[in-house]
Amino acid sequence: xxxxxxxxxxxxxxxxxxxxxxxxxxxxxxxxxxPAVVVxxxxxxxxxxxxxxxxxxxxxxxxxxxxxxxxxxTGGIAMVMSRMNRILEMDHLxxxxxxEPGLLHKDFILKVAEAGLNxxxxxxxxxxxxxxGCFAIGDSDSKSFEYGPTRTFLLGFEMVLPxxxxxxxxxxxxxxxxxxxxxxxxxxxxxTFGIFTKLLVKLLPVPEAKKAVIGTFASMHKANATFxxxxxxxxxxxxxxxxxxxxxxxxxxxxxGQLVIIDLQGFKESGKNIAxxxxxxxxxxxxxxxxxxxxxxxxxxxxxxxxxVRAELNAKPSEIVEFVVGPMKMPQALSxxxxxxxxxxxxxxxxxxxxLGYVCLALPEGTDKLALARKVNKLAMSLGGNVKGLLGHKxxxxxxxxxxxxxxxxxxxxxxxxxxxxxxxxxPGVSLEA
Amino acid sequence: MLSxxxxxxxxEIVGEKNVVTDKVGLLTYGYDGTLxxxxxxxxxxxxxxxxxVEIVKLMNEQDIKLVPRGAGTNESGGTIPSEKSxxxxxxxMTKIHEIDTExxxxxxEPGVINFDLxxxxxxxxxxxxxxxxxxxxxxIGGNLGECSGGPKCFKYGVTRDYxxxxxxxxxxxxxxxxxxxxxxxxxxxxLTRIIVGSEGILGLVTKVFVRILPxxxxxxxxxxxxxxxxxxxxxxxDIVAAGIIPTTLELMDNLLINTTEDFTHAGLPRDxxxxxxxxxxxxxxxxxxxxxxxxxxxxxxxxxxKVAQTAVEVDQIWTSRRSAFGSVARVRPSxxxxxxxxxxxxxxxxIGGVLKVAKDFGVTIGVVAHAGDGNLHPLILFDxxxxxxxxxxxxxxxxLCMMALDLEGTISGEHGIGLVKKKYLxxxxxxxxxxxxxxxxxxxxxxxxxxxxxxxxx
Numbered sequence: 002x003x004x005x006x007x008x009x010x011x012x013x014x015x016x017x018x019x020x021x022x023x024x025x026x027x028x029x030x031x032x033x034x035x036p037a038v039v040v041x042x043x044x045x046x047x048x049x050x051x052x053x054x055x056x057x058x059x060x061x062x063x064x065x066x067x068x069x070x071x072x073x074x075t076g077g078i079a080m081v082m083s084r085m086n087r088i089l090e091m092d093h094l095x096x097x098x099x100x101e102p103g104l105l106h107k108d109f110i111l112k113v114a115e116a117g118l119n120x121x122x123x124x125x126x127x128x129x130x131x132x133x134g135c136f137a138i139g140d141s142d143s144k145s146f147e148y149g150p151t152r153t154f155l156l157g158f159e160m161v162l163p164x165x166x167x168x169x170x171x172x173x174x175x176x177x178x179x180x181x182x183x184x185x186x187x188x189x190x191x192x193t194f195g196i197f198t199k200l201l202v203k204l205l206p207v208p209e210a211k212k213a214v215i216g217t218f219a220s221m222h223k224a225n226a227t228f229x230x231x232x233x234x235x236x237x238x239x240x241x242x243x244x245x246x247x248x249x250x251x252x253x254x255x256x257x258g259q260l261v262i263i264d265l266q267g268f269k270e271s272g273k274n275i276a277x278x279x280x281x282x283x284x285x286x287x288x289x290x291x292x293x294x295x296x297x298x299x300x301x302x303x304x305x306x307x308x309x310v311r312a313e314l315n316a317k318p319s320e321i322v323e324f325v326v327g328p329m330k331m332p333q334a335l336s337x338x339x340x341x342x343x344x345x346x347x348x349x350x351x352x353x354x355x356x357l358g359y360v361c362l363a364l365p366e367g368t369d370k371l372a373l374a375r376k377v378n379k380l381a382m383s384l385g386g387n388v389k390g391l392l393g394h395k396x397x398x399x400x401x402x403x404x405x406x407x408x409x410x411x412x413x414x415x416x417x418x419x420x421x422x423x424x425x426x427x428x429p430g431v432s433l434e435a
Numbered sequence: 436m437l438s439x440x441x442x443x444x445x446x447e448i449v450g451e452k453n454v455v456t457d458k459v460g461l462l463t464y465g466y467d468g469t470l471x472x473x474x475x476x477x478x479x480x481x482x483x484x485x486x487x488v489e490i491v492k493l494m495n496e497q498d499i500k501l502v503p504r505g506a507g508t509n510e511s512g513g514t515i516p517s518e519k520s521x522x523x524x525x526x527x528m529t530k531i532h533e534i535d536t537e538x539x540x541x542x543x544e545p546g547v548i549n550f551d552l553x554x555x556x557x558x559x560x561x562x563x564x565x566x567x568x569x570x571x572x573x574x575i576g577g578n579l580g581e582c583s584g585g586p587k588c589f590k591y592g593v594t595r596d597y598x599x600x601x602x603x604x605x606x607x608x609x610x611x612x613x614x615x616x617x618x619x620x621x622x623x624x625x626l627t628r629i630i631v632g633s634e635g636i637l638g639l640v641t642k643v644f645v646r647i648l649p650x651x652x653x654x655x656x657x658x659x660x661x662x663x664x665x666x667x668x669x670x671x672x673d674i675v676a677a678g679i680i681p682t683t684l685e686l687m688d689n690l691l692i693n694t695t696e697d698f699t700h701a702g703l704p705r706d707x708x709x710x711x712x713x714x715x716x717x718x719x720x721x722x723x724x725x726x727x728x729x730x731x732x733x734x735x736x737x738x739x740x741k742v743a744q745t746a747v748e749v750d751q752i753w754t755s756r757r758s759a760f761g762s763v764a765r766v767r768p769s770x771x772x773x774x775x776x777x778x779x780x781x782x783x784x785x786i787g788g789v790l791k792v793a794k795d796f797g798v799t800i801g802v803v804a805h806a807g808d809g810n811l812h813p814l815i816l817f818d819x820x821x822x823x824x825x826x827x828x829x830x831x832x833x834x835l836c837m838m839a840l841d842l843e844g845t846i847s848g849e850h851g852i853g854l855v856k857k858k859y860l861x862x863x864x865x866x867x868x869x870x871x872x873x874x875x876x877x878x879x880x881x882x883x884x885x886x887x888x889x890x891x892x893x
Contacts, residue, residue: 092780093676094672094675094676094778094779094780095778095779095780096675096779097778139625140619141618141619145618149592149596150618152625152628153592153596162867166867167867168865168867168868168871169865169867169868170864170865170868170871172778172843172844172845173778173779173780173843174776174777174778174808174809174810174844174845174848175588175589175779175808175809176584176588176593176776176805176808176809176810176848176849177776177845177847177848178581178582178584178593178632178847178848178849178850178851179845179846179847179852179856179860179863179864180852180860180863180864180868180869180872180890180891181629181632181633181871181872181875181876181890181891182582182595182628182629182631182632182633183629183868183871183872183875185595185625185628185629186624186625186628186629186875188625188628189621189624189625190624190625194871205680206675206678206679206680207678209678232537235649235652237649267717267718267721268717268718268720268721268724268725269724270718270720270721270724271717271718271719271720271721274718274720275718323619325615325616325617325618325619325620327535327537327538327540327616328537328538328539329537329538330538357617357618357619358538358617359617359619385535385538385540385616386615386616386617387615387620389619389620390619390620390621390622390623391622391623393615393619393620393622394612394620394622397612397615405609406609406610406611406612409605409607409609409610409611410611410622410626413605413611413626413878413879414622414623414624416878417624417874417875417878420874420875420877420878421871421874433623433624435623
């Protein structure tokens with residue numbers, strides 16, 4: 002039996018936006034949990050009222066932009082933010098926008114581009130990611146070397162706390178060190194500190210020119226070697242990405258071999274010269290079909306191909322292992338990785354973000370993820386890196402044989418979470434234990 | 436006073452010469468860049484993380500608070516000793532563990548002076564973008580504690596954007612690592628970010644992983660001179676509207692032009708109402724186009740526009756800017772510096788607001804500003820020995836903060852809150868945000884042992 006009070010929810014958001022028939026709920030949900038109801042609020046005050054209602058009966062509540070992860074909210078409420086999808090302000094003088102969390106990330110990028118501005122963070126999963134989700138996950142992406150990770154684009158927000166209270170913080174200043182930095186601390190907290198209801202986002206001018214250079218390679222090692230050459234030549238493109246043969250076909254149908262995508266955003270003059278320099282490095286490094294792409298539609302196609310591959314991997318977090326090494330240590334990383342994975346090109350999926358030294362592995366079915374992550378982490382640590390995120394911390398502590406550090410870290414994380422959400426009702430499926 | 440037993444224990448931990456307890460010694464650690472002062476029970480200078488842990492444990496046992504300190508150049512009162520506290524000075528943890536240019540990371544101890552790191556990096560044609568004007572004296576640990584800015588923030592951001600990971604001694608004496616050598620290593624929550632700018636109230640940083648970048652292949656430094664400060668702010672708005680992101684848009688008013696000229700003899704015209712220093716960097720082939728655009732924009736209003744032709748000229752310009760704070764001492768013995776920041780579009784109004792405060796309170800205010808960031812440094816000149824005047828200055832400072840908040844800005848763009856601005860914090864933040872700060876502090880330091888009384892009270 003669920004403690005969710007459907008009629009009260011209807012009183013808050015209106016009958017049409019409370020959905021409790023399982024067949025209609027399905028399109029808003031992912032995962033194995035079975036929430037009692039899907040609710041779609043339209044305003045901050047509605048979100049606050051829903052959270053307060055959940056508090057009264059200790060009902061668990063999961064939040065998503067278009068789709069909610071149901072883990073941990075069986076019998077509870079799935080809150081979908083898609084009705085809160087307006088751009089409230091586009092401020093050209095200060096290069097900021099105020100946007101609601103339920104706007105799809107891809108739509109936001111379009112609107113920003115229409116306004117003649119630039120929002121660099123990549124959508125996590127193209128079709129379903131929202132702006133709120135973008136900052137709730139708060140990741141870095143293959144453009145972060147140039148533009149900085151996602152968090153650097155958040156200047157402030159309005160948030161409904163797990164108690165239902167509304168918190169506003171931040172301003173349009175690009176420089177702000179007042180108080181403790183809760184603004185950036187909230188980024189990546191996956192909705193455990195609160196629910197974003199408004200985001201004050203930093204934008205940039207549109208780059209004067211965009212170009213891409215692509216090429217295919219017979220081996221991952223050869224392709225990656227060109228990245229080292231570029232770094233040594235002091236060339237730092239906007240993106241410097243590599244997709245193994247298995248996934249390359251998704252990015253660019255018909256591709257044979259490993260696909261290199263170099264994205265160059267910047268000025269016209271240098272862009273021309275760098276594109277030529279990159280193209281010759283790729284060709285001399287053994288690339289075939291090396292091509293400089295200048296035409297807008299074709300450029301977009303190439304970048305969208307990359308985003309599609311990225312999205313497929315992001316959509317299945319339990320079936321990937323991600324690690325980072327120093328960018329120049331990537332050749333050793335790939336060689337050592339081959340001992341674990343066999344032929345890198347044939348593996349179900351491997352992508353490399355060359356400037357960040359980042360690798361994502363799509364695991365073959367039936368892989369023991371933790372066992373592989375352990376091996377990969379050792380490899381990465383010997384090359385100045387580690388497995389990504391919380392799992393990486395756990396594995397690092399294992400390697401250091403420092404159980405105390407891991408215990409300290411997790412107890413600090415759970416203390417922080419508990420301070421904000423004493424009843425533990427918000428997004429309980431998010432684990433801070435790895 | 437510390438008991439003999441505690442002093443003995445401290446000396447056992449860090450060595451005889453790294454403990455200060457004499458009156459004169461303590462006095463020198465009682466100040467920072469502000470006009471405030473305090474007196475610690477003792478000063479202890481560890482050289483390793485293990486020593487920091489031992490000190491924290493001992494102080495917890497003795498119920499004595501700890502106040503961390505780098506070079507003490509901060510402008511917020513962040514390092515002023517509180518009652519019944521020992522200052523833990525990081526100036527002897529000065530090792531640069533590693534500079535790895537291939538992988539864009541350096542690993543340093545918190546006491547490394549920003550400038551010393553820059554010198555080592557420059558040998559490898561790299562640099563660390565955050566360079567507050569105090570960079571010849573201030574430490575990396577201090578920069579991260581206050582989340583310092585500097586003249587390059589418009590393009591490159593503040594200190595927090597270059598912190599990849601930290602080793603932190605928590606108030607319970609346990610050591611954790613946050614982040615790592617890349618962007619992707621935060622453990623669930625972005626602990627690095629919450630510690631940067633926390634002024635030591637959450638933890639003591641003993642090792643810092645910083646992001647380093649290659650020195651841009653080319654840069655161009657330009658000067659524009661104006662009759663009025665307001666004119667300069669129009670140029671700033673127009674440059675941004677043209678889609679150019681300069682590294683620097685520094686503004687000095689007539690008063691500062693004259694005080695720095697007295698000191699540096701850079702050749703700035705003393706009758707100019709304002710000067711704007713503009714710098715762009717990037718690839719050499721893009722420089723001419725940007726300089727041309729900026730020149731056209733500036734020349735619409737400026738009475739003079741110049742492009743520095745030699746490295747010597749660039750140095751001269753920057754010496755003026757970097758000596759701005761110190762140079763005003765020739766006019767009056769004391770100055771109160773502020774770092775209020777407003778949205779760029781409100782910058783002209785903020786300049787007007789500063790002029791009004793000067794008039795209303797009958798005080799002399801010079802203005803230096805990171806104009807592209809909307810970040811102003813109004814310098815109020817006075818004599819601290821004159822009690823009445825000092826009180827007027829405090830009232831004027833408060834008026835400046837309120838003016839910035841009225842213009843939807845912040846009371847601190849790059850100096851931090853410390854003690855100086857703590858009293859205005861609840862004017863900027865709602866009760867819910869203030870409570871969020873306290874929740875964070877309670878999670879890290881429930882017994883309020885680290886730098887108590889800074890930023891917030893529990």
